[in-house]
Amino acid sequence: MTEKKTVLHVGIDLGTSRSSISASNGEKHVVDSYVGWPLDMVAKKVLKKAVLIGREAVDNRPMLDLHRPLEQGLIKDGSDKDEAAVRELLWHLLSLVGVARETRNGMKVRAVVGVPAEALRVNKQHVRKAMQDAVDNLLIVSEPFAVAYGLEALLHTMIIDIGAGTTDFCVMNGRLPSEEDQRTLTQAGDWIDEQLSRLMRERYPEARFSVHMVREWKETSSFVGQTKNPVLVTVPVNGKPTQLDISQEMRQACEGILPPLVESMLDLLSRVQPEYQERVRNNVIVSGGTGLIRGLGPRLEQDLAAVGGGKVRVVKDPVFVGSDGGLSIAMDAPDSDWEKLSG
């Protein structure tokens, strides 16, 4: 007699910057998408671990061969180390929700994983390959679709999911979005970091700062339009901690994503059947960590005014919105569907 395995459903949002997991046992976790291996025996002795993941890896980066294995939301291809890093990240996420490595505690794990809207078939195959030993069944879904499903915004809605590596657009028409309903831009959070770094180097050539510092400044102080409070940061300048006002640079870097973002939004809107365009304009949902840029929602509404007006809703807690959506899909799919995906 075979014992029926307990089934654990999980939704995973593999992000360039952060990855989150939501599980049917109620566990939810988010980790920075960094994986590091100790550089040498000394580092291994100090760190007492074979591999470090997430914030722990970032904090100990001088002692690590540090990898951020996802680029523009996709597994970097061609580097064994990056592929191994993705596997480590996935196993770590699964361990956080109670799935033991190798044995999986005897559970059957069914996962839904989000990938960027315009991921090529082969990118999806890479995800499948990376996860083949970690889960029993896997369903790959476009990230904005997972967000839409989780928010139950499946009809006449536009999702704009602004992450670190990509900005994904998806118009939901009550059917699985086709290629024409989706767009992916590479102007997203990382792009803003690069612009901000460049602008700061131009204005403060003597200042010393890292990409990790820039990322933190953006996450706490990004804005478009006007701000009442100046953005002040402290960095070493010629060795002395110095406070700098980077408000102008922050605004310029953040507003840099607006032209392609607005163009893609209006382009996709123009392709919606005319009778539904107004409904979609009034149901624009901005999600993702970079979607939290202050003033972004009102600014997009200004641009929508040029085509008849609309409403933009920003998801206030975007961390788990993708993985929660994935979990909803996982739990809604019946056993018969999952059985088709065991290959």
Add this chain to the structure above:
Amino acid sequence: MANFDRLKRRLVQDLVQENVDLIRGHVRPPRRRRQRFRFAGALALLLPALVLFGSSGLVSTLSVAANPPRRGAAAAGELRPSSSLPGRPAAIAAPTSSVAVASPARTPGAEPAVDASVFPLAIRKIAIDAGHGGDSLGTRTPSGLLEKDVTLDIADRLRRILEDGKSFQVLMTRDSDRAVSLEERAAYANRMGADIFVSVHVNWIGNREARGVETYFLGPTDDPFLTRLAAAENRDSGYSLADMRPLLERIYAGVRQDKSRKLAEMVQASLFRSLGKVNPRMEDRGVKSAPFIVLLATQMPAILAEVSCLSNEEEGRLLAKPLYRQYIAEALASGLRSYAGFAQGIAEKGI
């Protein structure tokens, strides 16, 4: 509420089916609704510069896609599959309405008199060859975009465009990410009686600033760069040097070379004219001859199109966009249609 649950159920079913296809390596036609209207809309919004350029190039390419030529449609209706002449290549068995050409197909007794190298026949079967595949990755960008994936995607888009028009039967040398030797590709096209053969590749040029499109037909070259390029592309050919020698001798002076050159010129012109509108800095790198095995071993007019340069950062970025790959496919289709029209025109004039 029940309706909403039904909607969710249907979406999950579709999603599962999409994943099952992915696992099995099936390439499904995309769900396209009002595609032609949408494409026109996309151009209106994304490419305002087209207004300045007028209605040629990409616009005409797309309008052709939206309205397949009447002649082609009519010909499709009149044509019979190659089985009407068992064992004969389709180029011979599938003539269009031309009296001069159609007669042999309808009159079995006339069959032995037909010689494809003498009579210009209409184009019915097109073999599309997606470069590389499987372990043969081709070129790649630092971010991991691989030539083998790009070529497969473009080839599949091209197939759909050509099949939509109902004028052509399309043969794919590969429709999934698998390794196929150059010998097998050519043999497949030969066996299936393809009328023309187009191999889709993406270029890599040492000078990262270089960009653009170029199209090859079979011939010798003294250019060391082209010799290296041909050697790289021929690596997985499945042919030995001994195999190549008689092939080379047979082909270089053939009528097929002239047809291949004409085909290359038409495809190159279409690629440059159309893609130049969306990629204004694109260079016309011209029509060239080189000894690519896949062109050598095919028995019909054959070309190899390098449809962009992955070595160029901007073109690499563009190639990652489905819309740009669609433009490439549309441009290739337009060039192939032009050649088909040209071939049919000659056939009708009885030149």
